Amino acid sequence: MKPVLGIDFGGSSIKGALVDVAEGRLASERARIVTPNPATPARVADVMAQMVDSFADEIGDGPVGVAIPAVVQHGTTRSAANIDPAWIDLDAQQLLTDRLGRASILVNDADAAGMCEAKYGAAVGQEGVVLMSTLGTGIGSALISGGRLVPNTEFGHIEMNGGDAEQQASSGRKDVLGLSYEEWLPLIEQYFQTVEQLLWPDLIVVGGGISRDSDKFLPHMNLRTRIVPAQHLNDAGVIGAAWVAHHHPDGL
Template identity: 45%
Template sequence: MTKSATTAVGIDIGGTGIKGALVDLADGSLLTDRIKVPTPKGAEPDDVLGAVREVLATLEVTDSDVPLGVAFPAIVKNGRTLSAANVADTWIGFEAESFFEDGLGRDIHFANDADVAGVAEMRYGAARGKNGLVLLTTLGTGIGTAMIYNGVLIPNSELGHLHRPGHKKDFEHFAAYSAMERESLDWEEWAARLQPYYSHLEFLFSPDLFVVGGGVSKHADKFLPLLDLQTEIVPAVHRNNAGIIGAAALALASEQKGVHDDTTEDLAGTASS
């Protein structure tokens, strides 16, 4: 039984920082300050576990009755991490969910970081109340994606790794925000790279809405108007907090319904019954 019907903890593990907070899932607001610690150098499992423990201790929310969700930068299937983005290769093929549950002495809900950001935007942000297919993209070091159809999360879409026709490297290498920084592109030059990516997604999936997240989304007015698309495209609302909020939301869904990230349950809490 949970401490509150609408309260859960979200932990967002990234390549540079590990963030967490207690979340009121009635409206997606944070009930505590957002706690952040650096991701340990090398990001090996034991070191990351220690940093997560530090976040939970600082939050003073160690009660196992409060649902806990953890977002992680990897493909996650049945609690196992099948890839590693900006963390140690040790995580590839690793039983991560069981590792955290054993290390923390409690049940958790464990999911891909872009997927939980998508859930946060569906429940409390730019995609709230939107039916059909929503594609969230996070533009940063890479390109993370989340697909949600009528409130149902389709996990581990990894659409940043779509191959560019006639090129060896994928769209992520070509069009992520890191490419803009690496090659000193201006907004117009970067938008010219984003254009074929979003046009390709549009052709493949005919989405009803694009939501663009990542820290750069706070500058959405500088590049989104430069894109020529048939699909509505809007900036995300919950930029730095999306992983925390989404992880907490999925933790509560799992607690209440026995939901796991590889099912077709209504993880976003929006589908009609």
């Protein structure tokens, strides 16, 4: 089986790597290119084309999976989190397919990370409801029930203290305010307690860059739900995007 190229398009960088979708692991070194500013569709597509060219020999005419910080409905991006607003209501899947010269399957970035952890990581074999929460500039979410994804959830935007939860509790907000883990803990704990009341998950998996420091906050949370760090950390989006491209060539 040929490896599949997964690309994770974020507000600060565009990362890509070959993925062994049978084993759920990277099959190459990860390439990283700074996200253009502004991150317009045309400029981002050019960067992705450059990345595809660098892996062309290994993937042949195979598809590309792209994780993007946006709601994705049938290939159309309906929102734009920390990227250019020109992505809103754009047939982005067709644009990238045309520019990259191969099938390009788009998926919300948190959904990609969630599928990675459900198929290859911390949520493998978990029964019931799994919530994947990616903590970064905002709070991404992926909801998986009985092994099946409910795409495009936006639980980072639930109401908390009369405002948007991710504007108060994300790790990005922690950094902006210069909070210590002890100072941030009550905010992120309150967020997860609120989510528990809405969803009653059986497992919460925490991803995003801050998950590598999970020992500084996860063990100190007062939750009824078991909460664990993602196994694949920042590679989850790349791996999950490749998995979607391989198993769902028509998109989620």
